[in-house]
Amino acid sequence: MAHFSTTADPQQITTEISSKANTVIVLDFETTGLSPNQGDRAIEIGAVMLKDGIVIDRFQQLMNPGFRVSGFIESYTGISNQMLSGAAPCDEVMDQFADFIADYNLVAHNASFDQRFLDAELKSIGRDYRGEFACSMLIARRLYQDAPNHKLGSLIHYKQIEHDGVFHRALADSEMTADLWLVMLDDLKQDHRIQNPEFTLMQMITKQSKANVNRYLSSYGR
Template identity: 65%
Template sequence: MNAHTVIVLDFETTGLSPDNGDRAIEIGAVKLVNGVITERFQELMDPGRPINYFIEDYTGITNQMLSSAAPCGEVMARFADFIQGHNLVAHNASFDKRFLDSELQRISADYDGDFACSLLLSRRLYQDAPNHKLGTLVNYKNIESNGSFHRALYDSEMTAKLWLVMLNDIEQQTSVSDVPFSLIQRLSKMPKKNIDTFLAKL
C-alpha cells in the first residue's frame, strides 16, 4: 500500500499511560486517499471519572464537555469501523498506539493496519529542526496552521499536512514517485547517519 492513503489519528487522554489506568477522552482522525483528506472523525468520550485541572488546561477539554459525551466503548466501536482496512499514522505513534490498543481491547475489537510514526520519520528527514514537536515542525516547514494544538482533530490534520510534506520531500530526493508505506517504516528505524546515503540510492 502506498503512504499517501492512510488514516492519521490523534488521542487526547487523561494521562500518559493506559498501564496506569489512563483513558482516552478524545479521538480525532483524517482519512487520506491519494494525499487528499476524504473523511474526518472526531468525538469526545467519557472516561467514567473526572479529569484533572492540568489536562483541562492542556487540552481545553473540560469535565462538563465530557459529561455529555458517549462512553469510551461506544466511541471506540465507531472508530474501529472507521479505521478498518487502512494503515495508520500518528505523531509519536507509540503513545497513540498504546491507547488505541488498550481502548479496543476493552471492547474486544481490533484493527488490521500497520502503524508509522511521523515523529520518528521527521527526526531522520529534518535533522536540523530545533526539535521534532508537531508545532515546531509545522513552523519549520512553513505549513499553514490556524487552530489550537492539543485538540485531537486539529493535531491529526496538522500531522497529515506534515506527513504529505515529508512524502513529497522523499520523492524530491529520490526517484520514488509513489512512496510505499513499507519504505516509511524502514526509514523510521534507520540510524540517522545512514539516511542520506540510503535515499541517494533509491
C-alpha cells in the first residue's frame, strides 16, 4: 500500500501549478538499472509533497517489475526479490502516483535519471503530468562549489542536515532531498536576499556558469 501522512486529496490541494519553489513534490526512484530504454523498470517510488515549505504528504510503495532483480540491485537498494514478489505491479503503482503528482512541479537529485523513469513508466499506462522538473544536484553544484562532491549523502553531511543514515531507499532519499531543497531556498534568502524564490529561478540557476552564478543571483529581481 502507498503510505500517506495526511488524508488530503492532492488534486483538491491545488488546481494550478504553483510558481513557488517551496511548493513542489520531491521524488526518488529505485530501479533495476540505469535505463528504461534498456528494459529497466522502477521497483520503488518515494515522494514528499511540500506546500509553502512544509511537508504535507508522502508517498511510498514498492512495485513488482515483472522479473527478478540482480543481486547487485538487491544489495545496493536493500530491496529483495522476496519483498518485490508481493508488491503491486508497476502499472498499478504508477497510476496511483500520477494521481498523487496532480499539478505540482517536481524535484529530484540527479533529476534526469528520475525523469527518464517517470516518463517511461507513465507513458506505458497512458498517463502524463503537467509540472516541470528541477535538479537539486545541478543547483547544489552552483550554490555549493566548495563541497567535496555533490552526491546526496555528501551534501547532507556538508550542510549538516540530520538524517537516519538510510540511503538508497526511495522515501528516505526523497526526504533528504526535500531537506536539502529547503536549505538551498533558505541559503538564497540569507546569502542573496531572495525571498520566496520562484521555481523558474531554481531552474535558471542550473543554466548559469559557476563563475557567473553569484552575479546572476545578485542581480535577480533588481
